[in-house]
Amino acid sequence: MELSKNFEPQEIEKKWYSHWMNSGYFKSVPDGREAYTIVMPPPNVTGVLHMGHCLNNTIQDILIRRARMQGKNACWVPGTDHASIATEAKVVAMLRERGITKSSLSREEFLKYAWEWKEKYGGIILEQLKKMGCSLDWDRTAFTMDPDYYKSVIEIFVRLHNDGIIYRGLRMVNWDPASKTALSDEEVIFKDVDSKLYYVTYPFADGSDGGITVATTRPETILGDVAICVNPIDERYISHIGKEVLVPIINRKIKIIGDEYVTADFGTGALKVTPAHDKNDNELGKKHNLRALNTLDEEGKFTLEELEDDLINDTIISYAGVDRFALRKKIALDIEAIGGLQKIEDYKSQVGTSERTGAVIESRLSLQWFMDMKKFIATNPDIAAAVADERIKFHPQKAKNTYAHWMDNIKDWCISRQLWWGQQIPAWYDAEGRFVVAENEEKAKEMFNIQFSISNAQLKQDEDCLDTWFSSWLWPMEVFKGISNPNNADINYYYPTTTLVTGQDIIFFWVARMVMAGYAFKQTQPFKDVYFTGMVRDKQGRKMSKQLGNSPDLLLLIDQYGADAVRFGIMIASPAGNDILFDEMALEQGRNFNNKMWNAVKLLKMWSLRTTEAGQRTTEARQRTTDDGQQATTEGELWSVDSGLWSALWFEARLNEAKLEVNDMLNQFKLSEALKVIYSLIWDDFCSWYLEWVKPGFEQPIEKAVYEKTVGFFSELMELLHPFMPFVTEEIYHLLEERKDDLCTHVYAAPVQANEKILGEGALLKNIISGLRDVRNKNQIKPKETIKVHIQTVEAAVYKSIESILTKQINAEAITYVNDAVSGTITTVIGKDKFYIETEQPLNVAGQKEDLEKELAHLKGFLVSVEKKLSNEKFVANAKPEVLAIEHKKKADAEEKIKIITDSLATL
């Protein structure tokens, strides 16, 4: 079969993904094996695949594929999240384009459109994951609004309400005027903004001169002011407390009150109190028994509904329906016109914005549903403890602190949203506003009968729906129907899940709440390890965003480089928890790596095989003993045969060593480091060293035994790499020889210890080859020009097994062993041995001298530092014996080398 020049991923990826699917390799059903479970963090149904998903899902696929190859029952569950706010916003926008407003639709009509939208676009992201090679159990695809899932969410709500943990109350909430809904504290993101501080004077109501000046960033709320507050120990204002002032424009009389809450040295030391539009003001208002006057409607526009009729004037009427930001400027101007504005200062402050819509949050008094988190956590001490004592392990560990801190300062969770897309709150009201909480209307009626003695009450369900996270916190359980059908075979087998892979940004939103749900509803942790990914940034370290246009099109990248290369590129430099700077160069590296392996296959395919008696005998001898120095018939044959077998022994040792290392790293979730080890093992050790060592001469056959070993090594390398780069490895696995099985479900053999002795010999050989090649380079010896090498060593025996490889690798025509310097040659020292290189090139004595002197100076410096240590009595007295021994050896080695170099310099 003729192989293409370069690896061509497109067709190969399609072929293998459908083969894996048709073979049912990703499908998991409970059996006797150990389960390895990952539930995918469900992307929003509105989502399209971006770099964050790519990183996240590549990691999950690596873990799940490795588990599968370890013989575990690997189960990776896909699915999507209904994402109430984001999705509803998209559907509303889609309707607007078609000229339909949400308000013109009934709830049922709207939901019909929403479901249509979900059916059409909701699966896109999952299809895209297939392109990346993700080995998900597609039969288990779940959605947070599936009928059973929906029922479970409602059931949990009812349960928590009955336990007194969920309650309804009038509170200051975070209001998003863009989506017209309340938000939880976690959904508010504070941003630094340049704003202005307006100094506004409120004249005294009794007509006396002057007044009191406050500094405010929000003049648009002035019409809702109900008091001015100063610190009671602030001498400037003590005498003013109790006096009345007039609110500009509306001329409402309000009192000056005293409270320690106000800091005297900020602004003017006087604070305007607007209980309807500020959390702190609201607290202050409650304390001092003040009214809350709302002047902004649900869209953040001015409303005069709650204002005193007799105070309303034409100016105020002109504000009606004006947006808060325009109103701010307008009111400032109007106050300035009546001489109430003293000055405007630039001011940097922070404003809360909606995580989903980006709109500036208003604090707003509103009747909402809350969860009493302190009470909830108190009933389940494991929720905090499990992370602290590492029953649930975070990677990186530092995330533990973040979690603990949040738990310690937890606040009530606002779970109601003024949206239609989501689980509708199961509270039922009668005309008088009395309500009960029940799974359905029928039960609600029964409860009304019991609680209020009303039979067949006319009930209306709460219009609002639940926070998306109130459904996704059940994800690891409910994807296995753990709530809707408790104790079924799946939940008992797969739960607790094994590993969760997610972003640190949702540690509170999701991770912490899943831990809570796990302990509260299933009495166990939801997962054992949590791997936090960082954020994918561009190479300048900026966040990827649509506005900056620095977010690459993932599907295009897969098209250009292949899925394996993309997976390689995103993984090669991404330690757990660190942000990764995405650079397309890394993808190129991945693509080049594919080619490298591809070409290695081509090389193997070119070789013809032979079986010699010598090879046969040597192979048998090798099997009896791993010692070197076996006899064979003719020298030439021995070398060519034996060097191949020696190389194979060396690579086997190196492979074993690397396998143990990779295993260890993966157990510690050091994925990118493991990949680096495999990369270097394949590129450097296998391709650059091993294959060059066993490669037969032009049109020469290769010993069959060596060839078979080589195919075996290559297969094992593909096994090791497969979780990271599934497509190319599967393809090569099958190209190497006829197979009955697939790599995808191949089970790793247990790793064995490496042969240290041969590893040492290999290191020596590499060292000498590099050293002599360097000499060739420095002396401008042409690659094709052969050299003669005379080696002066006390351990000539060691060189026997590597001699033929050395000859080939440095293009030597002969290697001999000598006891004295050889004149007219290039002298170099590698380790403790001297090498004399005979060449046609004119000798560059000065250059050699320079090199040797440089080396000598280095060694002398080193020796001085060692001697200094050894002559230090305290060191000799305190250091551990093995440390001391090392220092002595260092000294002896350095002295020996110095002598060797000094000798060489003398003969030059």
Next chain:
RNA sequence: GGGAGUUUAGCUCAGUUGGUUUAGAGCAUCUGCCUUACAAGCAGAGGGUCACAGGUUCGACUCCUGUAACUCCCACCA
């Protein structure tokens, strides 16, 4: 304002309980090669006062204190 973290080669990162030949990779750079698997390649090389200043110790990239810069989390001083 509180807390956590980071700072090692031009860039991205390793460096395990302080001692393993006066710090290791990959990428980039430089030099030489179109050598029959691969120029998307081969061979080789250069490049670091381990942020700074002190301290502990026989010995510090590693431990302690302080300083600086950056990052993240928490907290609505209007």
